[in-house]
Amino acid sequence: MKTLLVPVARHTLLDSVLDTAVLAARRFDASIEGFGLRPALAEYVPVDMVGGMTWVRDEEVDLVEARDCGGLFTAAMDRHGVARDSADAGRGGPRYRWRPDAPPGDGFLAQHARLFNATVVGRPGSGEGTPRMTTLEAVLFESGRPLIIAPPTTPASIGETVMIAWNGSTETARTVAFAAPFLRAASRIEVLGVDAGMVPGPSAEEMAAALNREGLSAQGRTLAAGRRAVGEVFLTEAEAIGCDLLVKGAYTQSRLRQMIFGGATSHILAHATMPVLMAH
Template sequence: MKSVLLYVNDDSGLDARYQAALDITRALSGHLHCLRANPYNPQMAFDGVTGMSVMYDVGKYAREADIALKGEMEKRLSGEDVPWDYQEANAEAARGLARSSALADLMVLSSASGDKDNTTPISILGDVVLGTNIPVVVQPDSVKKFDVAGPAVVAWNGSFEAGNALRGAVPLLKLASEVHIVVVEEDKDHDLPPLDASEYLSGHGIGSKIHDLEAKNSSVQDVLLSSVATLGASYLVMGAYGHSRAREFLLGGVTRSLFHDCPVPLVVAH
Protein backbone atom coordinates (compact mmCIF):
# COMPACT_ATOMS: atom_id res chain seq x y z
CA MET A 1 0.00 0.00 0.00
CA LYS A 2 2.12 2.86 -1.33
CA SER A 3 -0.19 4.99 -3.46
CA VAL A 4 -2.64 7.16 -1.46
CA LEU A 5 -5.28 9.12 -3.41
CA LEU A 6 -6.67 12.27 -1.75
CA TYR A 7 -9.86 13.98 -2.93
CA VAL A 8 -9.19 17.72 -3.11
CA ASN A 9 -12.24 19.96 -2.85
CA ASP A 10 -12.87 23.23 -1.05
CA ASP A 11 -15.33 21.90 1.53
CA SER A 12 -15.65 21.51 5.28
CA GLY A 13 -13.82 18.18 5.32
CA LEU A 14 -10.68 19.13 3.39
CA ASP A 15 -8.45 19.83 6.40
CA ALA A 16 -9.37 16.56 8.13
CA ARG A 17 -8.89 14.29 5.12
CA TYR A 18 -5.70 16.14 4.13
CA GLN A 19 -4.16 15.45 7.54
CA ALA A 20 -5.40 11.85 7.53
CA ALA A 21 -3.89 11.28 4.09
CA LEU A 22 -0.55 12.70 5.26
CA ASP A 23 -0.56 10.49 8.38
CA ILE A 24 -1.24 7.36 6.34
CA THR A 25 1.26 8.21 3.60
CA ARG A 26 4.02 8.85 6.15
CA ALA A 27 3.31 5.66 8.06
CA LEU A 28 3.40 3.57 4.88
CA SER A 29 6.36 5.43 3.32
CA GLY A 30 4.09 6.02 0.35
CA HIS A 31 3.29 8.66 -2.27
CA LEU A 32 0.38 11.11 -1.95
CA HIS A 33 -1.64 11.73 -5.12
CA CYS A 34 -3.91 14.78 -4.85
CA LEU A 35 -6.85 14.87 -7.27
CA ARG A 36 -9.07 17.85 -7.98
CA ALA A 37 -12.05 16.62 -10.01
CA ASN A 38 -14.42 19.31 -11.24
CA PRO A 39 -16.54 19.58 -14.42
CA TYR A 40 -16.59 22.99 -16.13
CA ASN A 41 -20.16 23.34 -17.31
CA PRO A 42 -21.20 26.73 -18.70
CA GLN A 43 -24.81 27.64 -18.03
CA MET A 44 -27.42 29.40 -20.15
CA ALA A 45 -29.99 31.83 -18.73
CA PHE A 46 -32.89 33.49 -20.60
CA ASP A 47 -34.11 37.06 -20.18
CA GLY A 48 -37.90 36.90 -20.03
CA VAL A 49 -38.31 40.52 -21.16
CA THR A 50 -36.15 40.66 -24.27
CA GLY A 51 -36.09 36.97 -25.06
CA MET A 52 -32.33 37.20 -25.43
CA SER A 53 -30.05 34.57 -24.02
CA VAL A 54 -27.10 35.42 -21.81
CA MET A 55 -24.14 33.09 -21.44
CA TYR A 56 -22.56 33.05 -18.01
CA ASP A 57 -19.00 31.87 -18.15
CA VAL A 58 -19.19 29.51 -15.18
CA GLY A 59 -16.17 27.69 -16.53
CA LYS A 60 -14.05 30.83 -16.13
CA TYR A 61 -14.95 31.28 -12.47
CA ALA A 62 -14.56 27.57 -11.77
CA ARG A 63 -11.09 27.69 -13.29
CA GLU A 64 -10.13 30.68 -11.16
CA ALA A 65 -11.28 28.81 -8.04
CA ASP A 66 -9.31 25.73 -9.09
CA ILE A 67 -6.15 27.78 -9.60
CA ALA A 68 -6.52 29.31 -6.14
CA LEU A 69 -7.14 25.90 -4.55
CA LYS A 70 -4.16 24.38 -6.34
CA GLY A 71 -1.93 27.19 -5.13
CA GLU A 72 -3.10 26.72 -1.55
CA MET A 73 -2.54 22.95 -1.64
CA GLU A 74 0.88 23.23 -3.25
CA LYS A 75 1.91 25.73 -0.56
CA ARG A 76 0.79 23.31 2.15
CA LEU A 77 2.42 20.30 0.56
CA SER A 78 5.73 22.05 -0.05
CA GLY A 79 6.37 22.01 3.69
CA GLU A 80 5.54 18.33 4.19
CA ASP A 81 7.95 15.39 4.26
CA VAL A 82 6.09 13.09 1.85
CA PRO A 83 6.42 12.76 -1.94
CA TRP A 84 3.33 14.10 -3.69
CA ASP A 85 1.80 15.22 -6.96
CA TYR A 86 -1.27 17.28 -7.84
CA GLN A 87 -3.58 16.42 -10.71
CA GLU A 88 -6.78 17.87 -12.10
CA ALA A 89 -9.59 16.05 -13.89
CA ASN A 90 -12.37 17.62 -15.91
CA ALA A 91 -14.96 15.21 -14.54
CA GLU A 92 -17.69 14.88 -11.96
CA ALA A 93 -16.13 14.01 -8.59
CA ALA A 94 -17.19 10.37 -8.28
CA ARG A 95 -16.28 9.58 -11.89
CA GLY A 96 -12.89 11.27 -11.66
CA LEU A 97 -12.04 9.52 -8.39
CA ALA A 98 -13.14 6.12 -9.65
CA ARG A 99 -11.06 6.55 -12.81
CA SER A 100 -7.96 7.56 -10.85
CA SER A 101 -8.38 4.71 -8.36
CA ALA A 102 -7.21 2.16 -10.94
CA LEU A 103 -3.58 2.75 -9.97
CA ALA A 104 -4.09 3.70 -6.32
CA ASP A 105 -3.93 1.50 -3.22
CA LEU A 106 -6.10 3.60 -0.90
CA MET A 107 -8.42 6.60 -1.24
CA VAL A 108 -9.23 9.25 1.36
CA LEU A 109 -12.70 10.85 1.31
CA SER A 110 -14.81 12.68 3.88
CA SER A 111 -17.83 11.37 5.70
CA ALA A 112 -21.34 12.65 5.08
CA SER A 113 -21.31 14.55 8.38
CA GLY A 114 -20.05 18.09 8.99
CA ASP A 115 -21.64 21.31 7.79
CA LYS A 116 -24.98 20.53 6.21
CA ASP A 117 -24.46 22.86 3.25
CA ASN A 118 -20.77 22.14 2.73
CA THR A 119 -20.15 18.44 3.16
CA THR A 120 -19.57 15.35 1.05
CA PRO A 121 -22.87 14.09 -0.39
CA ILE A 122 -23.51 10.47 0.49
CA SER A 123 -24.14 9.88 -3.21
CA ILE A 124 -20.42 10.48 -3.89
CA LEU A 125 -19.50 8.00 -1.17
CA GLY A 126 -21.93 5.45 -2.56
CA ASP A 127 -20.74 5.77 -6.15
CA VAL A 128 -17.05 5.70 -5.23
CA VAL A 129 -17.07 2.98 -2.56
CA LEU A 130 -19.39 0.67 -4.48
CA GLY A 131 -17.64 1.31 -7.79
CA THR A 132 -13.94 0.89 -6.93
CA ASN A 133 -11.79 -2.04 -5.88
CA ILE A 134 -9.60 -0.32 -3.31
CA PRO A 135 -10.14 0.49 0.38
CA VAL A 136 -11.56 3.93 1.09
CA VAL A 137 -10.90 5.92 4.25
CA VAL A 138 -14.06 7.84 5.20
CA GLN A 139 -12.76 10.62 7.45
CA PRO A 140 -15.02 12.58 9.84
CA ASP A 141 -14.61 16.36 9.51
CA SER A 142 -13.93 16.69 13.24
CA VAL A 143 -11.02 14.19 13.31
CA LYS A 144 -7.91 15.83 11.90
CA LYS A 145 -5.62 12.81 12.16
CA PHE A 146 -5.37 9.11 11.38
CA ASP A 147 -3.65 7.29 14.23
CA VAL A 148 -2.19 4.27 12.44
CA ALA A 149 -0.52 3.07 15.66
CA GLY A 150 -3.70 3.02 17.73
CA PRO A 151 -6.14 0.12 18.32
CA ALA A 152 -8.31 -0.94 15.39
CA VAL A 153 -11.77 -2.53 15.34
CA VAL A 154 -12.78 -4.82 12.48
CA ALA A 155 -16.54 -5.25 12.02
CA TRP A 156 -17.04 -8.87 10.93
CA ASN A 157 -20.13 -10.67 9.64
CA GLY A 158 -18.45 -13.28 7.48
CA SER A 159 -19.51 -11.63 4.22
CA PHE A 160 -17.62 -11.12 0.97
CA GLU A 161 -17.55 -7.37 1.64
CA ALA A 162 -16.14 -7.84 5.15
CA GLY A 163 -13.42 -10.07 3.72
CA ASN A 164 -12.50 -7.48 1.10
CA ALA A 165 -12.26 -4.76 3.75
CA LEU A 166 -10.11 -6.95 6.00
CA ARG A 167 -7.70 -7.89 3.21
CA GLY A 168 -7.45 -4.30 2.01
CA ALA A 169 -6.69 -3.00 5.50
CA VAL A 170 -3.84 -5.44 6.25
CA PRO A 171 -1.03 -2.88 5.69
CA LEU A 172 -2.70 -0.58 8.21
CA LEU A 173 -3.57 -3.34 10.68
CA LYS A 174 0.09 -4.37 10.77
CA LEU A 175 0.80 -0.99 12.36
CA ALA A 176 -2.05 -1.10 14.90
CA SER A 177 -1.26 -1.60 18.58
CA GLU A 178 -4.27 -3.96 18.91
CA VAL A 179 -6.76 -5.49 16.48
CA HIS A 180 -10.26 -6.39 17.70
CA ILE A 181 -12.64 -8.41 15.55
CA VAL A 182 -16.19 -7.51 16.59
CA VAL A 183 -19.06 -9.80 15.61
CA VAL A 184 -22.63 -8.63 16.21
CA GLU A 185 -25.00 -11.60 16.24
CA GLU A 186 -28.05 -11.03 14.04
CA ASP A 187 -29.57 -14.53 14.18
CA LYS A 188 -28.10 -15.49 10.82
CA ASP A 189 -25.33 -17.79 9.71
CA HIS A 190 -22.00 -16.30 8.68
CA ASP A 191 -20.34 -17.53 5.50
CA LEU A 192 -16.97 -17.26 7.22
CA PRO A 193 -16.70 -17.44 11.04
CA PRO A 194 -14.62 -14.82 12.87
CA LEU A 195 -11.97 -17.43 13.70
CA ASP A 196 -11.17 -17.62 9.98
CA ALA A 197 -10.64 -13.85 9.92
CA SER A 198 -8.37 -14.08 12.95
CA GLU A 199 -6.36 -16.90 11.39
CA TYR A 200 -6.04 -14.93 8.16
CA LEU A 201 -4.59 -11.99 10.08
CA SER A 202 -2.29 -14.33 11.98
CA GLY A 203 -0.86 -15.45 8.66
CA HIS A 204 0.21 -11.84 8.12
CA GLY A 205 1.78 -11.63 11.55
CA ILE A 206 -1.16 -9.73 13.05
CA GLY A 207 -2.59 -10.82 16.40
CA SER A 208 -6.27 -10.22 17.07
CA LYS A 209 -8.98 -10.71 19.67
CA ILE A 210 -12.55 -11.77 18.85
CA HIS A 211 -15.52 -10.11 20.55
CA ASP A 212 -18.82 -11.93 19.96
CA LEU A 213 -21.64 -9.54 20.92
CA GLU A 214 -25.42 -9.53 20.79
CA ALA A 215 -27.47 -6.62 19.48
CA LYS A 216 -30.43 -7.36 21.80
CA ASN A 217 -32.48 -4.13 21.72
CA SER A 218 -29.73 -2.09 20.09
CA SER A 219 -28.99 -1.61 16.40
CA VAL A 220 -25.88 -3.12 14.83
CA GLN A 221 -24.36 0.31 14.32
CA ASP A 222 -24.94 1.20 17.99
CA VAL A 223 -23.14 -1.95 19.11
CA LEU A 224 -20.24 -1.22 16.78
CA LEU A 225 -19.97 2.38 17.96
CA SER A 226 -20.11 1.25 21.58
CA SER A 227 -17.28 -1.19 20.88
CA VAL A 228 -15.22 1.54 19.23
CA ALA A 229 -15.63 3.72 22.32
CA THR A 230 -15.02 0.93 24.85
CA LEU A 231 -11.92 -0.37 23.08
CA GLY A 232 -10.55 3.11 22.39
CA ALA A 233 -10.29 2.35 18.69
CA SER A 234 -8.56 4.80 16.37
CA TYR A 235 -10.46 3.55 13.34
CA LEU A 236 -13.08 1.01 12.22
CA VAL A 237 -12.67 -1.45 9.33
CA MET A 238 -15.87 -2.69 7.71
CA GLY A 239 -17.42 -3.92 4.50
CA ALA A 240 -19.64 -1.44 2.65
CA TYR A 241 -22.92 -2.98 1.64
CA GLY A 242 -25.00 -2.01 -1.36
CA HIS A 243 -26.52 -3.38 -4.53
CA SER A 244 -24.95 -1.33 -7.32
CA ARG A 245 -23.05 1.81 -8.19
CA ALA A 246 -25.86 4.08 -7.19
CA ARG A 247 -27.21 6.46 -4.62
CA GLU A 248 -28.03 6.64 -0.96
CA PHE A 249 -31.04 4.33 -0.96
CA LEU A 250 -28.96 1.48 -2.39
CA LEU A 251 -26.44 1.55 0.45
CA GLY A 252 -27.08 -0.81 3.33
CA GLY A 253 -28.57 0.70 6.48
CA VAL A 254 -25.52 0.16 8.69
CA THR A 255 -23.18 1.55 6.03
CA ARG A 256 -25.38 4.59 5.49
CA SER A 257 -25.67 5.31 9.22
CA LEU A 258 -21.94 5.03 9.89
CA PHE A 259 -21.12 7.24 6.90
CA HIS A 260 -23.09 9.93 8.72
CA ASP A 261 -22.35 9.29 12.37
CA CYS A 262 -19.09 7.39 12.97
CA PRO A 263 -16.81 9.44 15.29
CA VAL A 264 -13.61 7.73 14.06
CA PRO A 265 -12.30 7.14 10.55
CA LEU A 266 -13.81 4.24 8.62
CA VAL A 267 -11.76 1.99 6.35
CA VAL A 268 -14.31 0.49 3.99
CA ALA A 269 -14.35 -1.71 0.90
CA HIS A 270 -17.08 -3.29 -1.17
Protein backbone atom coordinates in the same frame (compact mmCIF):
# COMPACT_ATOMS: atom_id res chain seq x y z
CA MET B 1 -0.30 1.36 1.10
CA LYS B 2 2.18 3.36 -0.95
CA THR B 3 -0.10 5.55 -3.08
CA LEU B 4 -3.00 7.70 -1.89
CA LEU B 5 -5.39 9.83 -3.94
CA VAL B 6 -7.06 12.92 -2.48
CA PRO B 7 -9.83 14.67 -4.46
CA VAL B 8 -9.81 18.22 -3.14
CA ALA B 9 -12.98 20.28 -2.96
CA ARG B 10 -14.08 23.13 -0.74
CA HIS B 11 -16.12 21.54 2.04
CA THR B 12 -16.24 21.64 5.82
CA LEU B 13 -14.11 18.50 6.27
CA LEU B 14 -11.24 19.46 3.96
CA ASP B 15 -8.74 20.03 6.79
CA SER B 16 -9.55 16.63 8.27
CA VAL B 17 -9.25 14.95 4.86
CA LEU B 18 -5.81 16.44 4.23
CA ASP B 19 -4.59 15.73 7.77
CA THR B 20 -5.87 12.14 7.61
CA ALA B 21 -4.12 11.60 4.28
CA VAL B 22 -0.84 12.83 5.77
CA LEU B 23 -1.22 10.55 8.81
CA ALA B 24 -1.74 7.54 6.54
CA ALA B 25 1.11 8.57 4.23
CA ARG B 26 3.53 8.90 7.13
CA ARG B 27 2.64 5.42 8.30
CA PHE B 28 3.77 3.90 5.01
CA ASP B 29 6.07 6.55 3.45
CA ALA B 30 3.39 6.88 0.81
CA SER B 31 2.94 9.27 -2.10
CA ILE B 32 -0.13 11.53 -2.06
CA GLU B 33 -1.65 12.85 -5.27
CA GLY B 34 -4.18 15.63 -5.06
CA PHE B 35 -6.41 17.16 -7.71
CA GLY B 36 -9.25 19.64 -7.78
CA LEU B 37 -12.59 17.84 -7.83
CA ARG B 38 -15.21 19.79 -9.75
CA PRO B 39 -18.57 18.59 -11.00
CA ALA B 40 -19.07 17.74 -14.65
CA LEU B 41 -21.77 19.95 -16.11
CA ALA B 42 -24.01 16.94 -16.63
CA GLU B 43 -23.77 16.22 -12.90
CA TYR B 44 -24.82 19.70 -11.86
CA VAL B 45 -27.82 21.15 -13.67
CA PRO B 46 -30.21 22.37 -10.95
CA VAL B 47 -33.69 23.39 -12.02
CA ASP B 48 -35.76 26.22 -10.62
CA MET B 49 -39.03 24.39 -10.00
CA VAL B 50 -40.95 27.67 -9.62
CA GLY B 51 -39.74 29.58 -12.64
CA GLY B 52 -38.94 26.58 -14.81
CA MET B 53 -35.42 27.86 -15.48
CA THR B 54 -32.33 25.67 -15.63
CA TRP B 55 -29.12 26.99 -14.11
CA VAL B 56 -25.82 25.58 -15.30
CA ARG B 57 -22.62 26.13 -13.34
CA ASP B 58 -20.02 28.44 -14.82
CA GLU B 59 -17.15 26.18 -15.93
CA GLU B 60 -14.63 29.01 -15.64
CA VAL B 61 -15.62 29.53 -12.01
CA ASP B 62 -15.12 25.79 -11.41
CA LEU B 63 -11.64 25.96 -12.96
CA VAL B 64 -10.67 28.87 -10.72
CA GLU B 65 -11.97 26.99 -7.68
CA ALA B 66 -9.98 23.90 -8.69
CA ARG B 67 -6.83 26.02 -8.90
CA ASP B 68 -7.59 27.49 -5.47
CA CYS B 69 -7.92 23.95 -4.14
CA GLY B 70 -4.41 23.30 -5.42
CA GLY B 71 -3.16 26.13 -3.24
CA LEU B 72 -4.95 24.74 -0.20
CA PHE B 73 -3.57 21.25 -0.85
CA THR B 74 0.01 22.45 -1.35
CA ALA B 75 -0.14 24.68 1.73
CA ALA B 76 -1.35 21.76 3.86
CA MET B 77 1.42 19.47 2.60
CA ASP B 78 4.05 22.14 3.22
CA ARG B 79 2.64 22.81 6.69
CA HIS B 80 3.04 19.12 7.53
CA GLY B 81 6.56 19.01 6.12
CA VAL B 82 5.67 16.63 3.29
CA ALA B 83 8.16 16.83 0.43
CA ARG B 84 7.21 17.36 -3.20
CA ASP B 85 7.51 14.26 -5.36
CA SER B 86 10.15 16.00 -7.48
CA ALA B 87 12.23 17.07 -4.48
CA ASP B 88 15.35 15.43 -3.03
CA ALA B 89 15.09 11.82 -4.21
CA GLY B 90 17.23 10.57 -1.35
CA ARG B 91 14.92 11.92 1.33
CA GLY B 92 12.65 9.40 3.02
CA GLY B 93 9.11 9.90 4.22
CA PRO B 94 5.86 10.76 2.45
CA ARG B 95 5.70 12.82 -0.73
CA TYR B 96 3.03 14.72 -2.62
CA ARG B 97 2.19 15.96 -6.08
CA TRP B 98 -0.65 18.02 -7.53
CA ARG B 99 -2.41 17.17 -10.77
CA PRO B 100 -3.51 20.49 -12.32
CA ASP B 101 -5.25 19.13 -15.42
CA ALA B 102 -7.82 16.71 -13.99
CA PRO B 103 -11.06 16.42 -15.99
CA PRO B 104 -14.28 17.26 -14.16
CA GLY B 105 -16.69 14.77 -12.66
CA ASP B 106 -16.94 11.90 -10.22
CA GLY B 107 -16.62 9.55 -13.19
CA PHE B 108 -13.00 10.61 -13.72
CA LEU B 109 -12.34 10.25 -9.98
CA ALA B 110 -13.66 6.68 -9.93
CA GLN B 111 -11.53 5.70 -12.92
CA HIS B 112 -8.37 7.45 -11.71
CA ALA B 113 -8.76 5.92 -8.24
CA ARG B 114 -8.10 2.49 -9.76
CA LEU B 115 -4.42 3.46 -9.92
CA PHE B 116 -4.08 4.05 -6.16
CA ASN B 117 -4.00 1.90 -3.05
CA ALA B 118 -6.72 4.04 -1.46
CA THR B 119 -8.64 7.29 -1.91
CA VAL B 120 -9.13 9.67 1.03
CA VAL B 121 -12.49 11.47 1.24
CA GLY B 122 -14.53 13.20 3.93
CA ARG B 123 -17.46 11.62 5.73
CA PRO B 124 -20.56 12.70 3.79
CA GLY B 125 -23.18 14.89 5.39
CA SER B 126 -26.57 16.32 4.59
CA GLY B 127 -25.78 19.91 5.50
CA GLU B 128 -24.61 22.67 3.20
CA GLY B 129 -20.90 22.56 2.48
CA THR B 130 -20.37 18.94 3.56
CA PRO B 131 -18.70 16.28 1.37
CA ARG B 132 -20.98 14.75 -1.27
CA MET B 133 -22.22 11.18 -0.93
CA THR B 134 -22.05 10.81 -4.72
CA THR B 135 -18.28 11.29 -4.60
CA LEU B 136 -17.86 8.56 -1.99
CA GLU B 137 -20.15 6.17 -3.85
CA ALA B 138 -18.38 6.73 -7.18
CA VAL B 139 -15.10 5.48 -5.68
CA LEU B 140 -16.79 2.79 -3.59
CA PHE B 141 -18.65 1.13 -6.46
CA GLU B 142 -16.60 1.96 -9.55
CA SER B 143 -12.91 2.06 -8.59
CA GLY B 144 -12.38 -1.47 -7.26
CA ARG B 145 -10.25 0.13 -4.53
CA PRO B 146 -10.87 1.06 -0.89
CA LEU B 147 -11.70 4.41 0.65
CA ILE B 148 -10.25 6.00 3.76
CA ILE B 149 -13.07 8.16 5.12
CA ALA B 150 -11.90 11.06 7.27
CA PRO B 151 -14.08 11.98 10.29
CA PRO B 152 -15.40 15.50 10.95
CA THR B 153 -12.55 16.22 13.38
CA THR B 154 -8.92 15.54 12.48
CA PRO B 155 -7.80 12.29 14.15
CA ALA B 156 -4.69 12.19 16.32
CA SER B 157 -3.54 8.92 14.75
CA ILE B 158 -4.60 6.26 12.27
CA GLY B 159 -4.14 2.51 12.33
CA GLU B 160 -2.67 1.98 15.80
CA THR B 161 -5.83 0.34 17.17
CA VAL B 162 -7.85 -1.29 14.39
CA MET B 163 -11.35 -2.70 14.72
CA ILE B 164 -12.80 -4.90 11.99
CA ALA B 165 -16.59 -4.59 11.84
CA TRP B 166 -17.08 -8.22 10.87
CA ASN B 167 -20.32 -9.69 9.51
CA GLY B 168 -19.09 -12.78 7.67
CA SER B 169 -19.70 -11.29 4.22
CA THR B 170 -17.75 -11.26 0.97
CA GLU B 171 -17.62 -7.45 1.09
CA THR B 172 -16.03 -7.42 4.53
CA ALA B 173 -13.57 -10.19 3.66
CA ARG B 174 -12.45 -8.15 0.65
CA THR B 175 -12.08 -5.04 2.80
CA VAL B 176 -9.97 -6.92 5.34
CA ALA B 177 -7.63 -7.91 2.49
CA PHE B 178 -7.36 -4.25 1.42
CA ALA B 179 -6.60 -3.32 5.03
CA ALA B 180 -3.61 -5.71 5.26
CA PRO B 181 -0.94 -2.94 5.38
CA PHE B 182 -2.72 -1.31 8.32
CA LEU B 183 -3.23 -4.66 10.05
CA ARG B 184 0.46 -5.53 9.77
CA ALA B 185 1.43 -2.19 11.32
CA ALA B 186 -1.26 -2.08 14.05
CA SER B 187 -0.55 -2.37 17.77
CA ARG B 188 -3.99 -3.87 18.43
CA ILE B 189 -6.52 -5.63 16.19
CA GLU B 190 -10.05 -6.42 17.33
CA VAL B 191 -12.50 -8.38 15.18
CA LEU B 192 -16.05 -7.66 16.33
CA GLY B 193 -19.21 -9.42 15.21
CA VAL B 194 -22.75 -8.44 16.16
CA ASP B 195 -25.28 -11.26 16.15
CA ALA B 196 -28.07 -9.32 14.41
CA GLY B 197 -25.75 -8.19 11.61
CA MET B 198 -24.16 -11.51 10.64
CA VAL B 199 -24.71 -13.20 7.27
CA PRO B 200 -23.84 -16.85 6.50
CA GLY B 201 -20.07 -17.04 6.81
CA PRO B 202 -17.22 -17.31 9.29
CA SER B 203 -17.58 -15.88 12.79
CA ALA B 204 -15.54 -13.00 14.20
CA GLU B 205 -13.59 -15.49 16.26
CA GLU B 206 -12.75 -17.51 13.14
CA MET B 207 -11.64 -14.37 11.30
CA ALA B 208 -9.36 -13.43 14.20
CA ALA B 209 -7.88 -16.94 14.19
CA ALA B 210 -7.22 -16.67 10.45
CA LEU B 211 -5.37 -13.38 10.96
CA ASN B 212 -3.33 -14.93 13.75
CA ARG B 213 -2.24 -17.71 11.42
CA GLU B 214 -0.84 -14.97 9.17
CA GLY B 215 1.40 -13.83 12.02
CA LEU B 216 -0.82 -11.02 13.32
CA SER B 217 -2.22 -10.68 16.83
CA ALA B 218 -6.01 -10.32 16.71
CA GLN B 219 -8.81 -10.84 19.21
CA GLY B 220 -12.30 -11.88 18.09
CA ARG B 221 -15.62 -11.61 19.86
CA THR B 222 -19.32 -11.53 19.04
CA LEU B 223 -21.84 -9.37 20.90
CA ALA B 224 -25.62 -9.40 21.10
CA ALA B 225 -27.14 -6.23 19.67
CA GLY B 226 -30.08 -6.20 22.03
CA ARG B 227 -32.16 -3.14 21.21
CA ARG B 228 -29.28 -1.28 19.63
CA ALA B 229 -28.67 -0.92 15.90
CA VAL B 230 -25.76 -2.98 14.60
CA GLY B 231 -23.88 0.11 13.45
CA GLU B 232 -24.35 1.69 16.86
CA VAL B 233 -22.76 -1.35 18.52
CA PHE B 234 -19.76 -1.17 16.20
CA LEU B 235 -19.17 2.54 16.87
CA THR B 236 -19.73 2.27 20.63
CA GLU B 237 -17.27 -0.58 20.96
CA ALA B 238 -14.78 1.11 18.65
CA GLU B 239 -14.83 4.26 20.76
CA ALA B 240 -14.50 2.20 23.95
CA ILE B 241 -11.17 0.67 22.87
CA GLY B 242 -9.77 3.88 21.39
CA CYS B 243 -10.06 2.62 17.82
CA ASP B 244 -8.38 4.93 15.30
CA LEU B 245 -9.30 2.90 12.20
CA LEU B 246 -12.56 1.04 11.66
CA VAL B 247 -12.51 -1.51 8.82
CA LYS B 248 -15.95 -2.03 7.29
CA GLY B 249 -17.27 -3.78 4.19
CA ALA B 250 -19.90 -1.54 2.62
CA TYR B 251 -23.51 -2.36 1.79
CA THR B 252 -23.84 -6.08 2.38
CA GLN B 253 -27.52 -5.16 2.15
CA SER B 254 -28.55 -3.18 -0.91
CA ARG B 255 -28.29 0.62 -0.78
CA LEU B 256 -32.06 0.92 -1.33
CA ARG B 257 -32.82 -1.38 1.59
CA GLN B 258 -30.44 0.58 3.82
CA MET B 259 -32.04 3.86 2.77
CA ILE B 260 -35.46 2.52 3.77
CA PHE B 261 -34.68 0.36 6.78
CA GLY B 262 -31.26 1.56 7.87
CA GLY B 263 -28.14 -0.56 8.12
CA ALA B 264 -24.66 -0.70 9.64
CA THR B 265 -23.00 1.00 6.65
CA SER B 266 -25.45 3.89 6.66
CA HIS B 267 -25.13 4.33 10.42
CA ILE B 268 -21.33 4.39 10.30
CA LEU B 269 -21.28 6.83 7.37
CA ALA B 270 -23.56 9.13 9.36
CA HIS B 271 -21.93 8.91 12.79
CA ALA B 272 -18.31 7.65 12.74
CA THR B 273 -15.88 9.82 14.71
CA MET B 274 -12.78 7.86 13.68
CA PRO B 275 -11.27 7.13 10.25
CA VAL B 276 -13.01 4.31 8.38
CA LEU B 277 -11.47 2.08 5.74
CA MET B 278 -14.33 0.93 3.54
CA ALA B 279 -14.71 -1.09 0.34
CA HIS B 280 -17.43 -2.91 -1.54
